Amino acid sequence: MTTKTGDPGVPANYDPAQFPAFAVTVDMVILTMSQGRLHVLLVRRGVAPFAGKWAIPGGFKRPTETLDEAAKRELVEETGVDSASLLKQFGAYGDPGRDPRMNVVTIAYLAVLRDVGSVVAGTDAADAQLIPVSQALNGKIDLAFDHARIVRDAVERVRLDLELTGIATAFVGPTFTVAELRAVYEAVWGVQLDGANFRRRVVTESGWVIPTGRRARPGSTGGKPAELFRAGRMWKQGGPIRHPQSPDRGKGSQ
Amino acid sequence: MTTKTGDPGVPANYDPAQFPAFAVTVDMVILTMSQGRLHVLLVRRGVAPFAGKWAIPGGFKRPTETLDEAAKRELVEETGVDSASLLKQFGAYGDPGRDPRMNVVTIAYLAVLRDVGSVVAGTDAADAQLIPVSQALNGKIDLAFDHARIVRDAVERVRLDLELTGIATAFVGPTFTVAELRAVYEAVWGVQLDGANFRRRVVTESGWVIPTGRRARPGSTGGKPAELFRAGRMWKQGGPIRHPQSPDRGKGSQ
DNA sequence: CCAAAAGTGTTATGTCTACACCCATGA
DNA sequence: TCATGGGTGTAGACATAACACTTTTGG
Numbered sequence: 009m010t011t012k013t014g015d016p017g018v019p020a021n022y023d024p025a026q027f028p029a030f031a032v033t034v035d036m037v038i039l040t041m042s043q044g045r046l047h048v049l050l051v052r053r054g055v056a057p058f059a060g061k062w063a064i065p066g067g068f069k070r071p072t073e074t075l076d077e078a079a080k081r082e083l084v085e086e087t088g089v090d091s092a093s094l095l096k097q098f099g100a101y102g103d104p105g106r107d108p109r110m111n112v113v114t115i116a117y118l119a120v121l122r123d124v125g126s127v128v129a130g131t132d133a134a135d136a137q138l139i140p141v142s143q144a145l146n147g148k149i150d151l152a153f154d155h156a157r158i159v160r161d162a163v164e165r166v167r168l169d170l171e172l173t174g175i176a177t178a179f180v181g182p183t184f185t186v187a188e189l190r191a192v193y194e195a196v197w198g199v200q201l202d203g204a205n206f207r208r209r210v211v212t213e214s215g216w217v218i219p220t221g222r223r224a225r226p227g228s229t230g231g232k233p234a235e236l237f238r239a240g241r242m243w244k245q246g247g248p249i250r251h252p253q254s255p256d257r258g259k260g261s262q
Numbered sequence: 263m264t265t266k267t268g269d270p271g272v273p274a275n276y277d278p279a280q281f282p283a284f285a286v287t288v289d290m291v292i293l294t295m296s297q298g299r300l301h302v303l304l305v306r307r308g309v310a311p312f313a314g315k316w317a318i319p320g321g322f323k324r325p326t327e328t329l330d331e332a333a334k335r336e337l338v339e340e341t342g343v344d345s346a347s348l349l350k351q352f353g354a355y356g357d358p359g360r361d362p363r364m365n366v367v368t369i370a371y372l373a374v375l376r377d378v379g380s381v382v383a384g385t386d387a388a389d390a391q392l393i394p395v396s397q398a399l400n401g402k403i404d405l406a407f408d409h410a411r412i413v414r415d416a417v418e419r420v421r422l423d424l425e426l427t428g429i430a431t432a433f434v435g436p437t438f439t440v441a442e443l444r445a446v447y448e449a450v451w452g453v454q455l456d457g458a459n460f461r462r463r464v465v466t467e468s469g470w471v472i473p474t475g476r477r478a479r480p481g482s483t484g485g486k487p488a489e490l491f492r493a494g495r496m497w498k499q500g501g502p503i504r505h506p507q508s509p510d511r512g513k514g515s516q
Numbered sequence: 517c518c519a520a521a522a523g524t525g526t527t528a529t530g531t532c533t534a535c536a537c538c539c540a541t542g543a
Numbered sequence: 544t545c546a547t548g549g550g551t552g553t554a555g556a557c558a559t560a561a562c563a564c565t566t567t568t569g570g
Contacts, residue, residue, distance in 0.1 A: 027322045029283035032356065032367050068281045071365045075356040100354045100369045102286065102329040111325045113286050113367065115354045168426075187522075205560065207523065230569035231521030250559095441549075459533065461550065484542035485548030504532095517570105524565070531558070539550070 030102075033114040034079045035066030035155070036095075037162035038087065040121045041179045045140050046166075046195050048159055049087070050151070052135040057108050058152030062139070064159065066114065079117040086136075087121070094120050094178045098165045099158070106154050118162045120178035163196075170196055171251050174243025185224050185234035186210060186217070193249055201249070209249060215242035284356075287368040288333045289320030289409070290349075291416035292341065294375045295433045299394050300420075300449050302413055303341070304405070306389040311362050312406030316393070318413065320368065333371040340390075341375070348374050348432040352419045353412070360408050372416045374432035417450075424450055425505050428497025439478050439488035440464060440471070447503055455503070463503060465489075469496035 038049035050062040065086040069078040075097065084090050095117055102113035143149050144159050151159065169175045170193060177184075179192045190206045193199075210216045217237035224234045242248070292303035304316040319340040323332040329351065338344050349371055356367035397403050398413050405413065423429045424447060431438075433446045444460045447453075464470045471491035478488045496502070 027285040027364075028325050030286045030323070030325075030367075031281040032284045032286070069284070069356060069367070071282050071284075072358050074358065075354060075367070097354060100329060100351060102323060102369070104326050104328065110281075113284075113323070113329070113369070115356070115367070172422075185522090202560070202562085203521090204523075204525090204562080211523095226521070226568050228569070229520060230567085231519090232523070232567040234522060439549090456533070456535090457548085458535085458550075458552090463532095465550095480541055480548075482542070483547055484540085485546090486540040486550070488549055519568105519570090521568080522566075524563105526561105526563085528561090529559080531556100533554105533556080535553095537550105537552080539548105541547085541549095543544105543546090 028111065031107075031110055031112045032069040033066050033112060034069055034075060034082055034117055035064050035114045035158060036079060036083060036086070036117045036119055037064055037159055038083075038119045038121060039141070039162070039166060039179075040123065040138065041192060041195060042123070042138055044191055044195055045142070046163070047138040048141050048144055048162075050137055050139050050144065050149075051086075052137075053152055061152040062144075062149055062155075063152040064155050065136075069115070075115050079115075083117075083119055089119075089121060094175070096165075096169075099161050101154055101158060103154065114158075116158050116162065118165060120166070120175055122179055122181050167196055167251075169247075171247050171249070174239070174245075174247060176247060176249075177239040177243050183220055183222070183236045183238050185236060187234055189217075197251055199252055201252075206249065211237070213248065215240045216248050282365060285361075285364055285366045286323040287320050287366060288323055288329060288336055288371055289318050289368045289412060290333060290337060290340070290371045290373055291318055291413055292337075292373045292375060293395070293416070293420060293433075294377065294392065295446060295449060296377070296392055298445055298449055299396070300417070301392040302395050302398055302416075304391055304393050304398065304403075305340075306391075307406055315406040316398075316403055316409075317406040318409050319390075323369070329369050333369075337371075337373055343373075343375060348429070350419075350423075353415050355408055355412060357408060368412075370412050370416065372419060374420070374429055376433055376435050420450055421505075423501075425501050425503070428493070428499075428501060430501060430503075431493040431497050437474055437476070437490045437492050439490060441488055443471075451505055453506055455506075460503065465491070467496075467502065469494045470502050 040047050040049070049065065051065050053059050053061055053063050065082065067078070067082045067085070069075060073081065076095065079095050079097070080090075083095060097115060098118050099116045100113060101116060104111075106112065139149060141159065141163055144151065144156065145163070150156065166175065176189060176192045180188050186207050187203070189210065190201055190203065194201055216239075218240050220236045220238055222236045224236055226233050294301050294303070303319065305319050307313050307315050307317050319336065321332070321336045321339070323329060327335065330349065333349050333351070334344075337349060351369060352372050353370045354367060355370060358365075360366065393403060395413065395417055398405065398410065399417070404410065420429065430443060430446045434442050440461045441457070443464065444455055444457065447460075448455055470493075472494050474490045474492055476490045478490055480487050
């Protein structure tokens with residue numbers, strides 16, 4: 009950050025020493041898997057502007073805390089969840105007029121939770137709800153402020169991180185079946201993966217999952233009981249599964 | 263962004279309606295290749311705080327412009343370069359006390375330029391200089407504010423983007439040799455790549471580079487004159503080269 | 517027994533890597 | 544003609560994807 013004076017090309021009538029005041033907020037996109045589909049946690053606004061519209065939770069940053077601390081604090085306040093590891097900053101939004109009341113720059117965070125059911129109950133907001141991201145992104149539900157864009161960016165980030173980080177394990181519980189893990193990839197990427205090859209990658213290659221010895225009960229439709237695993241150490245260094253057709257090697261035309 | 267009241271767990275004496283005022287700045291990490299090494303553009307601060315220390319260029323966001331516009335404006339003001347495509351937001355920094363004067367949240371941008379020589383001359387700051395990132399990161403040169411951390415994060419981002427985006431072409435000119443391109447990967451990743459395989463990936467697979475018919479003159483030490491190419495369309499969809507040992511498949515132990 | 521889901525085996529195909537070798541230039 | 548860097552060929556190691564097949568459950 010530098011203060012410059014007399015720079016050619018700079019409007020002389022703009023004095024950066026009189027810096028404009030902004031409010032700074034942290035907003036959170038909280039994602040989870042439910043019934044095999046990706047959901048986002050939204051709250052209904054009670055006050056103007058955008059009263060009655062859905063929005064992602066968030067709040068003001070305090071001067072005494074870091075951005076990460078603000079996000080963690082807001083996450084606890086809104087959902088009762090205290091798991092810092094899955095909180096990740098992914099963007100800043102400061103378009104003029106994005107909040108009609110004042111100049112607001114928001115720092116957007118991404119949080120991935122497993123089976124939020126009981127977690128949502130912990131919040132005081134009576135109308136907090138998990139909404140399928142498909143509905144939040146196709147305009148069926150229109151969000152307050154520029155939150156539709158923020159959610160879109162968050163989902164895009166998760167799609168990338170699924171390949172590059174261990175974020176997939178954040179969607180499932182402390183123990184999980186291979187099929188549950190595969191469902192995460194299939195829902196977020198919108199693809200179908202071969203169960204046999206997926207399992208091979210994840211259980212045969214060591215470090216990804218650790219067998220617990222226990223088994224899950226099959227569903228009402230039957231089937232062989234699945235082994236239960238817990239996450240191994242390799243997830244800290246990346247993900248085992250590559251997105252089909254990514255990176256797309258340019259064959260053919262020229 | 264929601265205003266909440268009476269939330270259990272929230273200090274009751276904190277009223278978010280009295281939101282604290284922040285200054286918002288955009289700071290830019292400007293990277294380029296010089297003599298086969300990655301360099302960052304730094305300016306020497308003339309005023310307190312941190313007078314005399316090196317810093318990355320930046321400036322205040324205006325309420326009437328977006329963050330991207332602010333970054334683009336500052337880039338033009340500081341370097342005279344007007345190439346929006348290679349400007350990319352990569353992080354926000356708001357630790358308390360990062361600027362001793364006031365509460366400042368900065369949005370950090372990354373810009374990659376080719377051979378900045380003439381570009382730097384365009385700035386008014388007499389003591390703007392290209393510094394090898396190795397020196398900026400190993401503490402040999404200590405930067406103002408939290409700029410060392412910002413530069414570190416930017417370089418880490420470039421390392422990732424080299425694999426995932428077409429950012430490599432931003433380091434080279436409108437026409438370039440395969441060796442120049444390979445030098446970008448080798449310098450940023452700190453590895454050595456097989457020239458034969460690199461060339462195959464990049465010229466044999468169509469869409470990455472387009473032959474111009476011209477050739478570069480060999481250096482004073484001789485050698486076969488290298489073909490000159492320009493970037494093809496595939497770079498918009500990702501990068502052709504994968505980082506060695508990434509993602510590291512966990513072989514061996516356990 | 518049948519359907520469904522988990523889990524194993526096998527094989528063709530494709531990609532990556534290492535390295536031997538040829539080409540064109542400056543000194 | 545020698546050193547240097549550009550550029551081509553190729554074979555083995557390795558990874559991927561497709562799918563047949565076996566196992567274990569619920570109904």
